[in-house]
Amino acid sequence: MTPSMDRQGHAPIDAREATALLGPADAxxxxxxxxxxxxxxxxxxxxxxxxxxxxxEVNTACVECVDRPRMLLNPVFVVQRCHTPERLATLLLHxxxxxxxxxxxxxxxxTVAHNIACDAVINREISAMAVQYDAHVERLTxxxxxxxxxxxxxxxxxxxxxxxxxxxxxxxxTGAPRRLRSIHRRLYxxxxxxxxxxxxxxxxxxxxxxxxxxxxxxxARGKRPxxxxxxxxxxxxxxxxxxxxxxxxxxxxxxxxxxxxxALTPINGRLAGAGGPEMVEQVxxxxxxxxxxxxxxxxxxxxxxxxxxxxxxxxxxxxxxxxLPMRDRRAPARVALAxxxxxxxxxxxxxxxxxxxxxxxxxxxxxxxxGSMSNLLPVLHAxxxxxxRQLKARMLLxxxxxxxxxxxxxxxxxxxxxxGTSVTPVLEHVLKEARAAAxxxxxxxxxxxxxxxxxxxxxxxxxxxxxHTHGIRVHLGVIGNGPSHEAEAWVASSTALPTL
Numbered sequence: 001m002t003p004s005m006d007r008q009g010h011a012p013i014d015a016r017e018a019t020a021l022l023g024p025a026d027a028x029x030x031x032x033x034x035x036x037x038x039x040x041x042x043x044x045x046x047x048x049x050x051x052x053x054x055x056x057e058v059n060t061a062c063v064e065c066v067d068r069p070r071m072l073l074n075p076v077f078v079v080q081r082c083h084t085p086e087r088l089a090t091l092l093l094h095x096x097x098x099x100x101x102x103x104x105x106x107x108x109x110x111t112v113a114h115n116i117a118c119d120a121v122i123n124r125e126i127s128a129m130a131v132q133y134d135a136h137v138e139r140l141t142x143x144x145x146x147x148x149x150x151x152x153x154x155x156x157x158x159x160x161x162x163x164x165x166x167x168x169x170x171x172x173x174t175g176a177p178r179r180l181r182s183i184h185r186r187l188y189x190x191x192x193x194x195x196x197x198x199x200x201x202x203x204x205x206x207x208x209x210x211x212x213x214x215x216x217x218x219x220a221r222g223k224r225p226x227x228x229x230x231x232x233x234x235x236x237x238x239x240x241x242x243x244x245x246x247x248x249x250x251x252x253x254x255x256x257x258x259x260x261x262x263a264l265t266p267i268n269g270r271l272a273g274a275g276g277p278e279m280v281e282q283v284x285x286x287x288x289x290x291x292x293x294x295x296x297x298x299x300x301x302x303x304x305x306x307x308x309x310x311x312x313x314x315x316x317x318x319x320x321x322x323x324l325p326m327r328d329r330r331a332p333a334r335v336a337l338a339x340x341x342x343x344x345x346x347x348x349x350x351x352x353x354x355x356x357x358x359x360x361x362x363x364x365x366x367x368x369x370x371g372s373m374s375n376l377l378p379v380l381h382a383x384x385x386x387x388x389r390q391l392k393a394r395m396l397l398x399x400x401x402x403x404x405x406x407x408x409x410x411x412x413x414x415x416x417x418x419x420g421t422s423v424t425p426v427l428e429h430v431l432k433e434a435r436a437a438a439x440x441x442x443x444x445x446x447x448x449x450x451x452x453x454x455x456x457x458x459x460x461x462x463x464x465x466x467x468h469t470h471g472i473r474v475h476l477g478v479i480g481n482g483p484s485h486e487a488e489a490w491v492a493s494s495t496a497l498p499t500l
Contacts, residue, residue: 454482
């Protein structure tokens with residue numbers, strides 16, 4: 001970013017002067033750890049990144065994946081706009097969230113509208129996290145407030161309203177289209193800050209495309225807002241410079257996901273991503289891993305056999321014949337008629353046998369197909385294909401939706417996903433099926449298995465209580481370095497699955 005790109009009226013400063021003023025990038029970035037809640041916001045993960053460097057080849061910040069991954073920061077932007085640790089923390093969290101949420105995988109050819117939608121979700125999550133961890137909200141949102149006008153559409157979507165969260169002024173955006181204002185209110189409603197996925201990416205994109213003009217300037221287009229031709233007004237890397245383009249098209253999420261997987265577990269868990277339009281992802285064929293297959297088999301077999309005999313047996317009746325007349329209502333008449341006609345007494349009478357019939361021994365599996373699973377799915381899929389057939393498993397897929405998978409589609413690696421992650425739709429789906437089965441007098445699934453990397457929000461207490469009420473046991477098979485959730489009340493067991 002050059003001095004001429006400054007939109008806030010700051011005095012011009014060149015990159016050399018800015019770099020000299022700031023000192024080494026690693027040392028400057030370390031200052032964010034002194035702010036309240038920094039480690040809760042996973043900012044200490046930056047210390048595990050190979051290098052943090054200054055670069056004028058990026059507009060604001062960019063995670064570059066080369067032989068050794070680097071976090072690149074524009075020194076001019078940092079001097080002029082990130083002059084407090086909290087402002088720098090917001091910039092760093094924003095860029096890390098792009099990697100964490102897998103945004104470059106979510107939209108093959110992202111437009112400006114897609115990029116604004118992604119930034120709107122990220123900025124909302126950072127703001128909500130500041131409230132959740134009692135950080136200094138005004139300081140952590142100051143960069144967003146300064147960068148984007150509360151009355152200018154569509155940019156007001158990228159910041160909280162004035163006075164937020166204590167007394168948000170929703171009238172600040174009065175001149176903006178009603179649909180955008182509705183989305184903004186849902187994003188920043190103080191009563192809904194714990195709710196994830198309140199607004200979908202696709203919903204924001206659709207609204208922007210419908211109410212905004214595309215072009216460099218409004219001209220005579222009236223009050224309708226205008227989408228710019230590039231993303232230079234946005235924080236983070238959006239492919240507007242050659243080095244950003246290389247980072248985004250060179251597998252940044254695939255490589256960066258591996259590098260940051262352990263370091264960003266805390267932020268991954270909270271910024272799991274709301275997903276985009278549903279699509280089919282083709283999983284590449286991978287070699288079966290014996291250790292993973294053994295661990296999966298043990299988990300699935302244990303879950304099939306889990307529970308008491310009463311839960312695994314169904315009592316039923318069948319007609320039979322017996323020498324005892326007690327259960328045959330026609331027995332007295334048959335005996336009397338035989339005596340009257342001088343014939344032998346009947347030897348066998350109608351009876352009913354009660355016996356226990358084993359319930360079907362299949363297992364219901366919910367497989368995580370979200371963006372954070374993309375590097376783990378091939379090897380997991382390779383082991384699941386034979387196990388699904390052998391154990392008669394019912395396979396469902398989940399991201400921010402739950403989708404049934406046919407045997408043919410699953411074996412071919414055609415898996416449906418939205419790119420985001422949420423465990424709530426899974427548990428709601430389990431409960432819905434259990435209630436439907438109970439209403440119809442059938443035995444619903446009481447034990448389910450979730451195969452995941454663990455990167456998702458914990459469900460609400462009400463949902464966890466409903467699972468307990470219906471006697472539903474949820475077993476997790478966690479692959480990768482994500483959280484195990486083993487201490488959470490809704491989890492019956494959590495098993496770490498090997499990747500080698």
